[in-house]
Amino acid sequence: MFFLYNLIVIFADFAVKFLAVFSPKLKLFVDGRKTVFDTLASKIKPDDKTIWFHAASLGEYEQGLPVIEKMKLQFPNHKIILTFFSPSGFEVRKNNAVADVTIYLPLDTKSNAKKFVDLVHPDLVFFIKYEYWPNYLHVLKTHAIPTYLISGIFRENQLFFKWYGSFYRKALDTFVHFFVQNSHSKELLLRLGKSNVTVSGDTRFDRVATILEKDNHLDFITEFKDNILTIVVGSCWPKDESLLVEFINTTTLPVKFILAPHNIKAEQIQELKQSITKKTVLFSEKAGQDLADFDVFIIDTIGILTKIYSEADIAYVGGGFGNPGVHNILEPATFGVPIVIGPNYSHFAEATALVNMGGCISIANAKELQDQFENLIQNVTIREEKGHICSTFVQMNVGATAQILNYIEKNQP
DSSP states (O other): OHHHHHHHHHHHHHHHHHTTTTTTHHHHHHTTTTTHHHHHHHOOOOOOOEEEEEESHHHHHHHHHHHHHHHHHTTTTEEEEEEEESHHHHHHHHTTTTOOOOEOOOSOOHHHHHHHHHHOOOOOOEEEOOOOOHHHHHHHHHHHHOOEEEOOOOOTGGGSSSSOOOHHHHHGGGGEEEEESSSSHHHHHHHOOOEEEEEEEOOHHHHHHHHHSSSOOOHHHHHTTTTSEEEEEEEHHHHHHHHHHHHHHHOOOOOOEEEESSSOOOOHHHHHHOOOOOOEEEEEEGGOOGGGGOSSSOOOSOOOOHHHHTTOOOEOOOOTTTSOOOOOHHHHHTTTOOOOOOOTTTOOOOOOOOOOHHHHEEEEEEHHHHHHHHHHHHHHHHHHHHHHHHHHHHHHTHHHHHHHHHHHHHOHH
8 A cells, every 4th residue: 555655646746747837836836846955955954953843734834833933942952944735835934934944845755755854854843733744754753753743633534544544544653642632533543542642732722822912003904994893804715705795785884894815816806896886995005095985905915814803893704615614713713803704614623612602603695694794793792792702712722832842841852
């Protein structure tokens, strides 16, 4: 089976390079990996001490960031090496301030894994949440490099738990400890004979909790709000937008809207703007405008949504009408904002918990969206109660980073 896996990886390498001619995203995926080994050779000396973190994409980076920051403080003489698999993670965070080297992870071939580990020669390795690359894990085990999984989550449908997944199960032997998000993940690992497991929770709670300590004020958002109740829509997709635009165009209630689409391609932003009948301004057009005169503000840039959530009275988080589902609801939750989402959220433990607790509301169609928005807009008590549930939920779940750091400190030679 391992032989077959390696054949598949080699075939995938050729296929991706061919398809990259037709796909800008795949072109980034391929081109970004061409200089990885040269970069490592130039930035890491043989006598450097390093710690390697791997994140599949942007969400996993945000999830691992509290641990990366703390490890950087705990091991100031080590270089932090951060790898991404996906362009959507690397391209957004390639200029981060926390890592000394940020690169793509080369595809999981035997030669790539050996060359990568030889160049990085890490003292510690952290895989964030998932992505279990058998060749990399095999090389790490061969070199006896302590390797940890943080914020891990396991489900029955994963390859580990299939009768034909023995070679994949063997890859788990590399991990000296699993820090998982929930007890169900621990139970699944126990079935595989893995007792080196701690239910530490999700480090994302630590990440979003620290947001409250930062200056989240944006003058132009305050100017736009003009003391009027504002709904902030984050990471919305076309299906979300179709329901939202219908409500925006028809409501007579005193409310403003800030929309931060997931896709900020110019033609799609213009299409969204043209579908809205109320007075609308883009972030890219705000210079020289009296923003208080507008009803809708479309954010056609990235990197400021978290700060914008701090000004929200109500949040709508997009993605819940697609697959795998809703985007990150913890950022608005930490600010004590009631949240509305689409129906696809069952794969996300925090969304499921907040829906069950009543801080987050799931809607399935335009009528339900209208009813829930109107209820939240018109009833300040309900709005505040749901917001309080959200902020309390975040604060009750912090502490995963401290558990991980404490364990590592006690178990380092």
